[in-house]
Amino acid sequence: MSTHPTTPQPVPHSALRRLVARxxxxxxxxxxxxxxIAVELPPVLTRPDILPFALRPDALLGxxxxxxxxxxxxxxxxxxxxxxxxxxxxxxxxxxxxxxxLFALLGVPIGALLCASAIFGLxxxxxxxxxxxxxxxxxxxxxxxxxxxxxxPEEIGWMGFLQARLQExxxxxxxxxxxxxxFALYHLPGLMVDGGFGLAQLPLALGExxxxxxxxxxxxxxxxxxxxxxxxxxxxxxxxxxxxxxxTQPEFGxxxxxxxxxxxxxxxxxxxxxxxxxxxxxRGRLAYKPNHVSQIADAPxxxxxx
Numbered sequence: 001m002s003t004h005p006t007t008p009q010p011v012p013h014s015a016l017r018r019l020v021a022r023x024x025x026x027x028x029x030x031x032x033x034x035x036x037i038a039v040e041l042p043p044v045l046t047r048p049d050i051l052p053f054a055l056r057p058d059a060l061l062g063x064x065x066x067x068x069x070x071x072x073x074x075x076x077x078x079x080x081x082x083x084x085x086x087x088x089x090x091x092x093x094x095x096x097x098x099x100x101x102l103f104a105l106l107g108v109p110i111g112a113l114l115c116a117s118a119i120f121g122l123x124x125x126x127x128x129x130x131x132x133x134x135x136x137x138x139x140x141x142x143x144x145x146x147x148x149x150x151x152x153p154e155e156i157g158w159m160g161f162l163q164a165r166l167q168e169x170x171x172x173x174x175x176x177x178x179x180x181x182x183f184a185l186y187h188l189p190g191l192m193v194d195g196g197f198g199l200a201q202l203p204l205a206l207g208e209x210x211x212x213x214x215x216x217x218x219x220x221x222x223x224x225x226x227x228x229x230x231x232x233x234x235x236x237x238x239x240x241x242x243x244x245x246x247x248t249q250p251e252f253g254x255x256x257x258x259x260x261x262x263x264x265x266x267x268x269x270x271x272x273x274x275x276x277x278x279x280x281x282x283r284g285r286l287a288y289k290p291n292h293v294s295q296i297a298d299a300p301x302x303x304x305x306x
Contacts, residue, residue, distance in 0.1 A: 020077040028074045028162060029182055035066030040189040053142050053251065059190060060149050067157035067186075075161065091156055093233040100230050104240040105143070109247045111270035112263065116256040119266075123257040131254060138251045143242055151245055152238035158183055159227055160234040163220065172228065172286035173279070176220040183220065184213035215268045218275035219244065221286065225278045228287035244271065 020027040039045055039058040048054040075083040116124045128135075146152070158179065166175035188209055191197070197205045223237045230236045246252055248264040256263045278286065 017077045020074055024074045024078055025162065025165070027077075028070050028157065031070035031073065032066050032157065032182075032186055035070070036062040036186060036189050039066065040193050046193050052145065053138075053249070055145070055150070058193070062190070063150050063154040067155075068153035071157040071161035087156070087160055087234075090160055090232045091234045093231065094235055096230040096233055096236060100226070100233075100236055101239070104226065104236045105243050107240070107274070108244045108267050108270055109252065111274075112247050112267045113255060115266050115270060116258060116263075120257050124255045127257065128255045134251070134254060139246060142249065142251060143246045146242035146245055147238055151241035152235070155223070155234055155238040155241055158186075159223055159237045163224060164227065164232065167224065167288065168290075172224045172288040173221070173284050176224045176286075177217065180213055180217045180220055184209050184216055187212065215272070218268070218272040221275040222271055222278060224288075225282065225286040228289070 039061045044050075045058040045061065046056055048056050050057055051060070072084060072087060075087050079086070113124060113128065162182075163175050163179045166178055169175075170178060188205065191209060191212070192202075192205050195201075195205060195208070219241070223240060226240055227233065227237050244267055247267045250260070253260070253263045256266065258266075
């Protein structure tokens with residue numbers, strides 16, 4: 001568990017570093033959006049036939065250089081090496097109780113399978129029994145790839161830096177709500193490429209993004225709770241996010257006998273129900289303990305900081 005800082009934070013020297021330290025959230029978002037727009041421009045980076053499982057290079061580059069790297073850069077500008085060490089420890093925090101690994105990795109997939117079976121019958125479970133080698137040869141490798149190169153790095157920025165920081169200022173529920181809008185906009189460039197939208201179709205893309213944002217809000221609530229209950233483990237949050245995304249992929253869809261896209265709706269429904277239950281049973285606190293905060297999230301805000 002991280003402790004409160006006991007020594008003065010390093011004073012930024014360069015004008016740019018002072019600017020970033022004074023406006024860390026704004027600096028983070030500017031870098032995030034700039035990188036994620038840039039990686040969508042070269043057509044080669046949007047091709048789904050370069051990486052395994054139809055992953056596109058733009059998505060991986062956007063998560064790593066457009067989420068994780070900006071978080072470390074902002075933390076370094078604000079708190080120097082001590083801040084980078086703190087964020088690194090939270091990203092690698094693996095010593096948590098086994099039940100949290102089960103929840104993070106299996107909660108959504110099992111919930112989706114059970115819901116699909118209740119709606120469409122037992123064909124999905126029969127397919128799972130008959131095609132179980134797919135779990136070893138396809139689903140698990142895809143999950144590991146997402147944890148290391150996709151959703152894991154993504155949550156370094158969005159949970160490890162932004163949402164954790166906002167939680168200390170606004171509380172867990174409000175922080176989840178505040179992060180939802182910029183998090184949704186973060187997906188807009190990729191959404192426009194996926195849908196073949198041009199600038200003329202931007203209103204249509206924003207409409208789809210609004211629906212996505214509602215679904216993402218439930219996910220941000222569940223991940224905020226998981227982050228708090230695992231003593232600020234960004235690693236477990238990344239695992240949960242990765243497990244959700246794997247559940248919505250066509251490969252896992254082999255076990256959900258329903259039209260394409262149904263798996264995403266079912267998985268989102270599972271997360272939504274979990275979010276509501278967590279809010280009710282924790283009375284909106286989401287396992288948040290103000291006296292047990294991370295060094296970085298608890299650092300005093302600079303004057304004029306946004």
